[in-house]
Amino acid sequence: MQLQLSDTGDGILSISLIGRLDTPGVDVIETQLTARLVPRGARAIIDLSQVSFMGSGGIRMFITISRALARKGGKLALFGAQPLVAQVLETTSLNALVPVRADAETAAAVVRA
């Protein structure tokens, strides 16, 4: 699991995750992602289009980071999930806790608000 960072130009951080969010993948990425986002109270969107697998570990990770960000005035939204990953997001109703959108533009609008 890898992450790639970019700035959208209006203060919103865009992060692409690449690989599998299974138990080993979450172990690799969670600390990095938390360190990049939480201390600065970031407003961030996360591109899931290159995540080929997600289980409950990924769900738990996003909820934990989102809560920590909220305490710092930041916000997180996810977008672009592949169909089978999207099914996991829907089954767990993650959108009720962490916004899930179809594309970068609508995800950015959520964290900008």
Next chain:
Amino acid sequence: MRAHPLEIRFPGTHAGFGNAFERLRSMLDEHHLDAVTRYNTELVFEEIVANLVKHAAPTDRDLDVRVILEPRNDAILLTFEDDGKPFDPREHLVRERPNAYADGQIGGYGLVLVRRAASAFGYLRTPEGRNRLTVTVPRGTL
């Protein structure tokens, strides 16, 4: 057409789990499953093993886990066996979606996902003192 069962045996440790998952994926590569069946099989494996390690692990030694994967015409049958504390995960499968805020902690999503991916479950405690859980993953069901 029924293929031969595949077996993976591993310690219920972090490293054991990671290695076992890689072996599972290599085995599944050889069976050319459709994408949905493949995903659901990996998901059930990941969530059940993670749950076993969390709830059934003894305190004085590593858990011994054995997973048997049996491809059938209409489903994949997974059997999970371990030598840990008596633990029937089906008791947790009756829960509806966990409420992360009400519970005060985040958890329970794994078995929600398993319930969605699988069509049947069976559990027994063997005479040898092992937990045995069987999970049926129907082919091609999103």
